[in-house]
Amino acid sequence: MFQFKLVLLGDSSVGKSSIVYRFVKNSFDEFRESTIGAAFLSQTIKVKESDDGEETVIKFEIWDTAGQERYKSLAPMYYRNANAALVVYDVTQQDSLVKAQSWVNELKNKVGDDDLVICLVGNKVDLCDEDAEDNKRAVGTEEARSYANEQNLLFYEVSAKTGLNVQQIFQSIGEKLFET
Numbered sequence: 001m002f003q004f005k006l007v008l009l010g011d012s013s014v015g016k017s018s019i020v021y022r023f024v025k026n027s028f029d030e031f032r033e034s035t036i037g038a039a040f041l042s043q044t045i046k047v048k049e050s051d052d053g054e055e056t057v058i059k060f061e062i063w064d065t066a067g068q069e070r071y072k073s074l075a076p077m078y079y080r081n082a083n084a085a086l087v088v089y090d091v092t093q094q095d096s097l098v099k100a101q102s103w104v105n106e107l108k109n110k111v112g113d114d115d116l117v118i119c120l121v122g123n124k125v126d127l128c129d130e131d132a133e134d135n136k137r138a139v140g141t142e143e144a145r146s147y148a149n150e151q152n153l154l155f156y157e158v159s160a161k162t163g164l165n166v167q168q169i170f171q172s173i174g175e176k177l178f179e180t
């Protein structure tokens with residue numbers, strides 16, 4: 001079995017822990033307590049090994065970090081030796097994208113993107129409805145996508161609440177890691 005270390009980074013309250021819980025336990029909690037320090041979880045997925053459809057199991061060892069400033073100095077402990085990073089922002093908070101971009105810069109400076117698969121993740125798309133009066137979207141899909149393309153990152157918009165695209169993040173990271 002292949003094992004990969006994955007770290008989640010991003011501003012507090014963007015939904016990092018919720019994404020991990022959706023992926024690992026397929027559940028969602030409106031009143032999740034904020035993470036202290038970091039939490040560790042693991043989950044396996046299957047990826048296609050070759051065109052003949054053979055499948056391989058890979059295991060993610062997931063480090064879910066706390067976003068608060070006072071824990072920032074701990075982050076390198078988690079992203080050092082990581083194979084993949086989810087850099088998460090909240091599509092309803094423009095500031096959180098700015099924070100995500102600073103994490104991407106830090107990862108590229110400290111780890112280098114030869115050794116690390118980085119995925120930019122915009123969470124809480126369930127709060128967006130382009131036709132509704134109370135549409136809460138603050139970060140456009142194309143704005144984030146073009147930044148991600150420019151930086152050579154994988155990119156997904158997801159909802160930990162509904163589960164939309166959460167599995168796909170890990171599936172595409174798994175496939176990319178397995179390729180290399």
Ligand code: GDP
Nearest residue numbers: 012013014015016017018029030124159160161
């Ligand atoms: P973290 O600090 O980044 O780990 O964020 P949490 O996972 O603790 O989530 C922060 C808050 O956002 C909680 O109240 C969650 O219930 C809420 N939340 C997380 N993901 C979503 C989502 O996809 N949609 C909505 N509407 N709320 C979410």
Ligand code: MG
Nearest residue numbers: 016017034035
């Ligand atoms: Mg958390």
